[in-house]
Amino acid sequence: MKVVYHTLGCKLNFAETSRLSFDLESVGYFAAKEGETADLIVVNTCAVTQAAERKGRAVINQLKRQHPDAKVVVTGCYSQIKPDEVGHIEGVDIVLGAQHKFDMASLVKMLNENEPDTKIFHTERSKVDVFFPFCTAGCRTRYLLKVQDGCDYFCTYCTVPIARGKSRNASIALTVEEAKKAAAEGAKEIVISGVNIGDFGKSTGERFVDLVRELDKVDGIERYRISSIEPNLLTDEIIDFCANSRTFMPHFHIPLQSGNDDILALMHRRYKRDVFAHKIAEIKKRMPNAFIGVDVIVGFNGETEEHFNDSFEFLQSLDVTRLHVFPYSPRPNTAALSIKPYVQNGEKKRRTDILMDFSEKRLHEFMKSQIGTPAKVLWEDTDTNVMHGFTENYIRVSAPYDASKINTITDVVLGDFDDDNECLKAK
Ligand code: SF4
16 A cells, blocks of 8 residues: 655654654555555644644645545644544545544554545543654654653643643653664664653653753764753753763754743743843853754734834844744634734734844854864765755754765864855865
């Protein structure tokens, strides 16, 4: 049997699709090659914005047109939040919510019975409790280790706690086993992922920092990156450990969302901006060359021009490397909908452009500051005559293609910007 996959949304979704494909192979469903007709379509959806839901519907329709005889299984956040809406999309056979996503390999068997009705497997948020860790290859050099799922924070703009259920994890021992398996497959670098990973340990009475300590000991893994961690959960103890560890890279991704305390309060974020500033200062004190990416939402309900300007000034005062800027997108069933006034789309775009422009300049300055310095690059596979890799502090580096370097770490000196200005040339 042949399967086509389509994944929308975050890196965690992509990792989960990779895991689903592994499960489906075990029951005889193999990924269709280019041009092959599929027997099964699997769409792993996102619901972070209305546009993401729309895209999910469009993808299902498009794939069904391309593979008219294929059965269709839809999972992911859109399936958990609006199972009936997904079930009513023409051609959908099975809808799998959060609790049943990884039952896909056993549930597709019922598709052979020519069952005409759409089957919806949905469990309400408070009862979603299934979790198992896994480590899967994103590319040949970078693996993604899922350590946690769900979230109990309920930020007022976010549907993720509804879509993915409550915060949960497996034990440190089981999680570390997955990293060891990846090491045995040849993995060199692992990205630690989840929905609210700093909350790791809630279901097992353990702590994220202790997971970090144990992962650092796994033979064969040379690099870990922490995908994204809430500022209030990024403790000084974690920062201190990363600064001294064998394998944890000087690379952080921390969601700020707004640099104005009034807006942070409206968002129900669990910190004030001073806490955030302290974390950035602490990282830079211990790891001066660290790359720090920061998420920001602009045009949140109630964000006046003064709030935005205050937030922008705060961002300018921080030693951060790059911003990931998201114009606020209203989501059904979230508390933010009752916050007024709403910001017009044109104004959201203006604010987004200001922050994007700032981000580009900061990234350029950061990369420029690294020219002429020595670095260790883990080289990735590419299919052109140029290969790319990343330094410990997440600078993308280019070099002439050399297959023998793939999945190895070499010492280089960072040269000038490459033609696309997005990476530095290795010398
Ligand atoms: S911490 Fe807030 S933004 Fe992040 S997943 Fe949880 S509710 Fe959503």
